[in-house]
Amino acid sequence: MKTIFKIATVALAATAAISSYADSTYPAAGKTITIIVPFTAGGPTDKVARDLAESMRKQLGNATIVIDNADGAGSTIGIGKAARARNDGYTLLLTHIAMSTIPTLYRKLPFNVLNDFEYAGIINDVPMTLIGRPTLPAKNFAEVKDWVGKNQGKVNLANAGIGSASHLCGLMFQAALQNDMTPVPYKGAAPAIADLMGNQVDLLCDQTTNTTSQIAAKKVQAYAVTTAKPLTTPALKDLPTLQSLGLKDFNVTIWHGLYAPKGTPAEVVQKINEAMKTSLKDPEFIKRQEALGAVIATDDRINPAGHKKFVEAEIAKWGKVIKAAGTYAD
Template structure:
């Protein structure tokens, strides 16, 4: 069909309008993004905990969330996504919209251990996240059920050597700091103990309380209440120094394994490419929340040490930790396909 000149003109005008509209839309998107960052947040924020409810990561997330929502004036939702030593939850946040509304309370496992342990993670611990700040350092606590026949680390070692392969140690998952604390103890003490991985600290603790497993190198916040109630027997703390919350409990090094030291840490992350103003708003709110005396006291009561730092300091710390734990993974021979 032959087009009239008026039809051609109309089409050209329409094309120009469409082109102009698209260009305007592009500029508008940038303006909206900037405005969004300035107004942030305008809706609830989710903190993904990559382990089951009741474990240390969950406990710390809920302590921080209460004050963080007061700072940001929006509800904070804690979403537990357990599995694969924290990888399932971490991957979910890595793939989330980078708008500041989905955060991750990551751990030494998700961001310093799993990269060396797993052949395929499904995410990059460095490239896929924007580190905000460490939240807390936490000692691990070697605990056992009171019905077990050992009351000290030396008695545990003697029993394990007399009964190779019969002592089971639970963990919150393969490759977590809880697991590697056990692997380090196994190597340094020269004992044959068997690892039993769980999908989080809480189910492992449940079996320990039920005397289904012998020992556990648990993060202190999730086991300290059971120690105080007498349902679990503390044998040692894994740090170089004793914990102020349990001053009568020796370190593993003091108790018979010289040179032994291991601990855990927890930190907040946003997805990579989250706008800088949003990251700054989140970081400021986190620092204020973590500086609150009530929050610091609650973390300390759980056996943890509150930490505040800049994103750059946190990134440098992660790099050092990745090197350290990568060597531990290599020396232990631990691996997950």
């Protein structure tokens, strides 16, 4: 028994030494870090990932960081791919609010968002705007509310697909007004906005990254923002918040977070988190994010524990909204 104990002790010590060495040299010279983005290239989340990768590589000794756009099935394909990846720190996941909505939207998932990942920190928050077609009779939110009430079941509320940011915002908007609208799902935000500008649908609630330029060009009517406080972006600074207009606790932002597969060494996760937090203070990264209308995270959510606690609360929040709407993606 003593001999076995000594052998086991030596083996454990050797394993710990190897692990410690691997952690201290992360990222190893010549090793590429892959960030999986479960959405198409060129979209808002992809843009955040590429901006972050450009800054983080400098914090990680000019490491090579590549983006893998593994889109499809409401982001579950890419997230699942990340969950199955080697937990050595060389495969990461960057995704948005979907991490907190898919546990309810999908009845069966091949992974568990809380148990199958290490949380590395929240990156930013992207505000949303409520906009309408150019010919909509309503010229302000009070008139929108009145018009929707008089046209129950006839109002077309566009979204970029089930589980998208615009879909989630739309669900909360309907619940807040207690009025039924007809959802019109599209394969992405671009065609949804195009049809809105073409007066084919009535309303849309989507990210500032997708709507600011159309609002500035007056190609759509803008009614409100979904944040707790007004925004400072020139094209949006005069828009009221939905909370100030009477929709209590209506605060919807599309946040992005960074993750690693479960079991990634704590020391590696810490290095990733430190590189991310340094990037959040990088003037160039901040400038690029502000151009997207995004707000850099500065609270406890930038830390792994705060990040996970936040996602747990978001799962509960969106679970109620999705269940109330009876909307599921099988």
